[in-house]
Amino acid sequence: MTVWDIYSEILENRYISGRLYKLVLRVPDDIIRKIEPGHFAMIKPSESYDPLGRRAFAVADVEENKLIFYYEVFGRGTNLLTKRKVGEKLKVLLPLGRKLFSYEGKKHLLLGGGIGLAGLTLLAKKLRNMGKEVFIAYGARNKEYLGMVEWLEKETFPYELFTDDGSVGRKGYVTDILEEFGTDWVVHACGPKPMLKTIKRMKTGHKVYFSLEERMACGWGVCLGCVVKTAGGEFKRVCMEGPVMPMEEVVI
Numbered sequence: 001m002t003v004w005d006i007y008s009e010i011l012e013n014r015y016i017s018g019r020l021y022k023l024v025l026r027v028p029d030d031i032i033r034k035i036e037p038g039h040f041a042m043i044k045p046s047e048s049y050d051p052l053g054r055r056a057f058a059v060a061d062v063e064e065n066k067l068i069f070y071y072e073v074f075g076r077g078t079n080l081l082t083k084r085k086v087g088e089k090l091k092v093l094l095p096l097g098r099k100l101f102s103y104e105g106k107k108h109l110l111l112g113g114g115i116g117l118a119g120l121t122l123l124a125k126k127l128r129n130m131g132k133e134v135f136i137a138y139g140a141r142n143k144e145y146l147g148m149v150e151w152l153e154k155e156t157f158p159y160e161l162f163t164d165d166g167s168v169g170r171k172g173y174v175t176d177i178l179e180e181f182g183t184d185w186v187v188h189a190c191g192p193k194p195m196l197k198t199i200k201r202m203k204t205g206h207k208v209y210f211s212l213e214e215r216m217a218c219g220w221g222v223c224l225g226c227v228v229k230t231a232g233g234e235f236k237r238v239c240m241e242g243p244v245m246p247m248e249e250v251v252i
């Protein structure tokens with residue numbers, strides 16, 4: 001599959017709440033047409049050599065000639081990204097990721113832990129367009145960290161919110177909802193490792209797919225920085241053999 005390395009104009013880079021920002025980039029139509037749920041991009045936050053590497057971000061949505069990303073500020077790279085202005089250009093490698101989501105099954109429960117929801121939003125739209133039933137559970141530490149509610153409202157998906165402190169939605173973890181859905185629901189989860197570990201431990205009998213967000217340096221199979229151990233004892237690169245993997249295949 002073709003991967004493009006382009007300079008992409010920033011159309012929006014807006015603070016939402018907590019540590020969350022929305023980034024909108026102008027991207028040529030021929031690239032937009034190739035984007036599928038599960039794809040991610042490696043974006044260079046600055047023009048300089050600091051930081052040298054790019055950072056991985058899931059493509060959260062696609063509109064005409066725009067790609068939409070949501071990002072949380074963690075360290076140097078994402079901090080620098082917040083400083084980039086509308087009209088400036090970012091170096092972007094995309095689309096990345098080879099093993100994408102499965103659309104099998106009629107009912108789909110999407111579990112987004114914090115910024116992990118950005119890895120599932122394009123999937124939600126695709127499934128709905130295919131006529132499938134979709135329910136989204138979105139959890140974070142508190143109300144401030146649930147900034148992607150604006151997307152859920154705009155797209156009118158049925159959803160339920162969870163916060164650790166009960167500041168909005170249900171008090172508890174997003175994984176609490178799993179046992180309330182029958183095993184005819186296919187589950188797609190993206191979020192921090194403890195969340196994925198909990199899902200695995202729960203052994204609810206659902207078919208579950210994880211979209212993994214390991215640390216990545218290259219994004220295209222060379223550095224081996226993103227490997228995860230599989231149940232068969234092998235190692236797989238999340239960027240090339242993922243980012244989506246069936247839960248039973250991954251050792252977390």
Ligand SMILES: Cc1cc2nc3c(=O)[nH]c(=O)nc-3n(C[C@H](O)[C@H](O)[C@H](O)COP(=O)(O)OP(=O)(O)OC[C@H]3O[C@@H](n4cnc5c(N)ncnc54)[C@H](O)[C@@H]3O)c2cc1C
Nearest residue numbers: 055056057058070071072074075076077078118213214215
């Ligand atoms: C396929 C994929 C999709 C992603 N999609 C998104 C997205 O849509 N939005 C978003 O905000 N983030 C996403 N991430 C995570 C994002 O790439 C990291 O948060 C970012 O690289 C951090 O860069 P930084 O320079 O700010 O932080 P760094 O200075 O590199 O790190 C700061 C701290 O965060 C930790 N850290 C950094 N990256 C990760 C990681 N991937 N997992 C666990 N801990 C980490 C470091 O250990 C360190 O403690 C995705 C990652 C992958 C692999």
Ligand code: FES
Nearest residue numbers: 219221223224239
């Ligand atoms: S990020 Fe380099 S091999 Fe996956």
